[in-house]
Amino acid sequence: MTRQHYFATILIVLVTAAILAAGCTTQATGSSPKSAADTALAQADAAYAATNYHAAESLYLLAQENYTTAGDNAAALKARNGASRSYRMIMEFPYNxxxxxxxxxxxxxxxxxxxxxxxxxxxxxxxxxxxxxxxxxxxxxxxxxxxNFDLMQNATAALGQNPLYDPLTKYAFAPVNASAGPYGAPVAWVGTEAISVPREDLPANGTLKIWLPLPIETGSQTNVTILSIEPAQYVKSETGTGTDMGVAYLEVPVSEINGSFLNVTATFRFVQHDQHFTIDPVKVLPYNTSSPEYRKYTASGTNIVITPAMKAKAQEIVGNETNPYLQAQKIYWYIVDTIPYSHAPHSWLMTSGTPESEYVLDTGIGDCGTQSMYFAALCRSLGIPARAAGGYQIIPPGNGSTHFWAEYYLEGYGWIPVDVTAAETADWAYNAIPDDRHRFKAYYFGSLDPYRYVIQKDVDIPLTPTPPDDAVLFRMVIQNPVTVCDTCQDDPEMLLLENFTTSLKKA
Structure with missing residues (x-):
């Protein structure tokens, strides 16, 4: 939904009423644009602090307009970012x-x-x-x-299929050959990412800075090759495929866009394997708690947080169990059985500074990302290294959708995959029997299908070069481009989100 449509359909009357109720004013007769902008900006800041986000956005936009008229571009950018921040607080909440x-x-x-x-x-x-x-x-x-599983099962019955569960039972119900190692069933994929923005939606000049996601090498994702990134002349840096997060950084001079669209593309290929770890709890070795890797993945982070409440919940779940494999197993089944999948308001979470794992702890709901970060936070609270990895899930026959899952580390075995969200799809299947539901769920503790495109090994990995704090929304993950543009009148990140596609197909 665009901002224009958002206002046109729902909020115009309500915003006007809120502004009047807050005592906000427009430019007074005879006052200069700069003076009017300063007044509107001060009122916008006060409205935002008072959680009057609809009024704040309108006032920030008014300030931006007047600063632009006054030729104060730096202040106009500050006002635009304030409007974007206000919009991000309310954009997912359109209904009174x-x-x-x-x-x-x-x-x-x-x-x-x-x-x-x-x-x-x-x-x-x-x-x-x-x-x-x-x-x-x-x-x-x-x-x-x-x-409400009765409603979901009625919906899948009406379709005559279980879109997520049915294609993945091939892997979940396959015989296990423990001697074959954890990685098998290779599937080769070719991917294309494309940005196509109408030239008329961009400013006349300035620089569009873009951080574009790319695949990386992991235990299960191999033979990664970046085939092309175009326009190549604007690529300033690439992380390479042997890193924790794959990114290409571009700087596009907007004045050089001569066609009807800005087109940026990346093409790549990789091989993805299914994963199946057979764990003997007795053979799990003690952690090397002094290693940098251990300290990194047991620390509290921006969205995978360790708090007294998180530690208490983790201890409540595992009870007297001390074996890290069995502790992780208890955490997995706790989430699968008690935390229903739910789309989460990520824009509001990130803009308000609410950690994603804490959102699940507080509300008891979450989507793939929040569930995975919750799993990781509970594990880390017990001293088990864990992270939230992701990119895309490629549902057969090849339709990609953004997705996250978790991994925890066992000494002597390595990084073990966990996908609580995929497991929960068994409860949505209208014709699955209880034994098959349980079998499907059990598969996703320690196993993973090969229908994945991995971009990052964890969340909250810093971008290079570092973008301004107030200009970027989705810095936690990079399944879509991150964008900064100081000369854009509207939020550039939202603009590129609306004009970005990812296509994945078997090679």
Missing amino acids: RSAYEAVLLAAYPNVSAERRAGWINGSGIASIQSDNETWYYEENVGNIRFH
């Missing part, structure tokens, strides 16, 4: 109470009013407060199906 009730009724007309009422402020219903009103998360309506 009445609108939310209406979309619930439209989505579930055959569900009783009493049951729908529980989906207003009940468990797992995400909302925020802004401008003295409650605003509901746009994905709540879909998340309700994930929380």
Whole structure:
């Protein structure tokens, strides 16, 4: 949804009312654009601090307009970033109470009013407060199906298939040959990433800085080759494939874009293997707690956080168990059995500074990324090295979708994969029997299918060169391009998100 459509369809009247209620003003007759901009900026900062994000965005945009008129480009950029920050706080929450009730009724007309009422402020219903009103998360309506297996199974039955579960049972139910090693069933993939932005949506000049995701070498992802990155003349640096996160950094002079579109492409190929680790708990060796790798992956991070509450939850889950393999197993089944999959408001989480793993601890819900970071945080709280790895899941026959999973480390075995989200799809299958559901879930503790495209080994890996703090939203992961443009009138990152595609197919 674009910002223009967002305002046109839902918020224009409400924003106006909020501005008036906050005592905000427009440019006074006879005042200079610079003076009016300073006033609007001060009011925007105050509105943001008071959680009046709708009013704050409008005021920041007013300040940006007046600073631009006054020729103060540095102040205009600051105001634009304030508007972007305000928008990112509310962009995933478009429904006020009445609108939310209406979309619930439209989505579930055959569900009783009493049951729908529980989906207003009940468990797992995400909302925020802004401008003295409650605003509901746009994905709540879909998340309700994930929380209610009868509704989800009715949906898959209507399709006549289980889109995630059915294609992956081939691996989950295959006989295990423990002597063959952890990596097998190689699948070769060819990928293309493409940015195509209309020239009219870009400024006349300035530089568009782009961090473009690329595949890396891992235990399961091998023979990685970057075939091309175009336009090659704008590529300033590449991380290479033997790093923790694959990135190409480009600087595109906007004045040199002569066609109707800015087109940036990357093509690559790699081989992905399925993974299956057979662990004997007795053979797990003690950790070398002084090694840099151990310290790195047992430390608290930006989104994989170790807090007293996280430590208490981890200890509650594992009880008296001390073997790291069996501890990780308990954590895995706890998440699979009690933390239902739910789309998460990542824009709000990152803009508000809420750690993703803490969001799951507080709400009891989460998507692939938040669930994986929660698993890693619980493991790290017990001294088990863990991380959240990801990129894309390539659902057969080859449709890629962004995805994250977890890995934990066992001395003597290496990095062991865990995918709680893939496991939970067994509960969505309308025709699966209980034994098969359990078997499918058990597979994803220590095993992984080869339908993956790995970009990064963990979250919160720093980008190089380092972008400005207030200009980048999705620095935690780089499944999509990260973008900075100081001369763009609108949020450049949102612009590229809307004009980026990834295509993956078997080679």
